[in-house]
Amino acid sequence: MSSPENIIPQLVTELLGQEAPMPYDLLLLADPSTDMINTYISGSYVYIALLEKARVGVYVLLPLDNEKIEVKNIAVHEAWQGRGIGKYLLQDAAAKARSLGFTTLVIGTGNSSVAQLYLYQRSGFDITAIHRNFFIEHYATPIYENGIQCKHMIMLEKQL
Template sequence: MNDEYYLSIQAVTPEQLLMEQLSITLLLEADPSEDNVRAYLKNSRCYRAEIRQKTVGVCVLTKKSDDCFELMNIAVAPGMQAQGIGTRLLNFVISEVEASGAHRIELGTGTFGHQLGFYQKAGFRAERVERDFFLKNYDQPVFENGIQHKDMLRLAIEFQSG
């Protein structure tokens, strides 16, 4: 039987994520600043995706207002990527936020890379660019495919009012 049938996604506390080294490693895959990760974890909604009790993905949201959340981090274990786990985790989180009565999810990501298409397939749309974000907010340069991230693209998905 295919492992995708064993994928479970559940809400966990920030402390539960911090107690598991694999979860910390995954969070740092998506955001290389441990200081930033620890800062936004404090008051976050966290989710963990597991296959057969092994963590394969994590997701972190912060509440910006009663009707808006920000997706701070989503990551899938490198050996488990491109199997639909990230899509299922993101769709689960989007459904959870919509069911909570919120009307919007925002996120920031680099201006290039595979994650941009990943978010757009889920319904996120570009809103603005924050110039020099990665230069101002990270001690070390952030590279992807040999290209340095400098600017952040802000995306959002809005839910239809009932």
Template sequence: MSITVITNTEEYPWELLLLADPERGKVAVYLETSTVYVYREGPKVVGVIVIQRQSATQYEVMNLAVAEESQGRGIGRQLLTYGIGQLQDELVPVKVVIKTGDISGPALSLYQHLGFTVKEVIENYFIEHYSEPIYEAGQLLKHQVILEKII
């Protein structure tokens, strides 16, 4: 197991990135200005986290995904903890923002367990901002939940 940053010469783990955000064009845009960390088991990438600096005092987790066959093993927690740890080298407190769906139960539980608090719910976000409906566990994803943590 290792967590490493992806350099410009490496291939992004698109299969994983699209698990968390199914519109490739949107993902491609934020990848250009973000730091991408991957979780490897041997040569295989089984997890990814994408963090983007929004301002001098704010970062956003743009994408966090774990391969379906590797979920439930704490990999998402390790990636999020590692990514946030990289930001804690800052000299001033910073805000970390995560946006997710309101029916993303395991993700919401993880974020809240790690100290993130819900700041806002945007109704019908996924219906209005995505070209195709998104389903999680057979349910239509509608609302976006915005969580924050000061580190």
């Protein structure tokens, strides 16, 4: 396994072209519903993380208004997890959002997403809201992570 300092300088993020196929294999790692992904993908900026020519990650930015933009999906290919790529993608998303003129970056995750909550808070995000029973009401199949049922959407924000 390569160390993060060997991988991160080689990572490149590119805006997915309109004709390019949607990387559902990566998107489904963070959101298990193609139907839900399709509700937010239109009107979003989809960025692919490339290591040489391999697609190792993805994130999706959806403008909410003139000031706020939300990371609707962020995922790292399973073979590349644990190497700092997620942290890099989060930093890159903030930089891209700032360059697009947004002042606030929003992200949501499930109550059972312990590692993600840790990463987001360590990256400067603050919890701003909890949407109770979001995953129960919007997903047909129960979701479990870390032995915990994913029920509630925890929303976090970071000023850019």
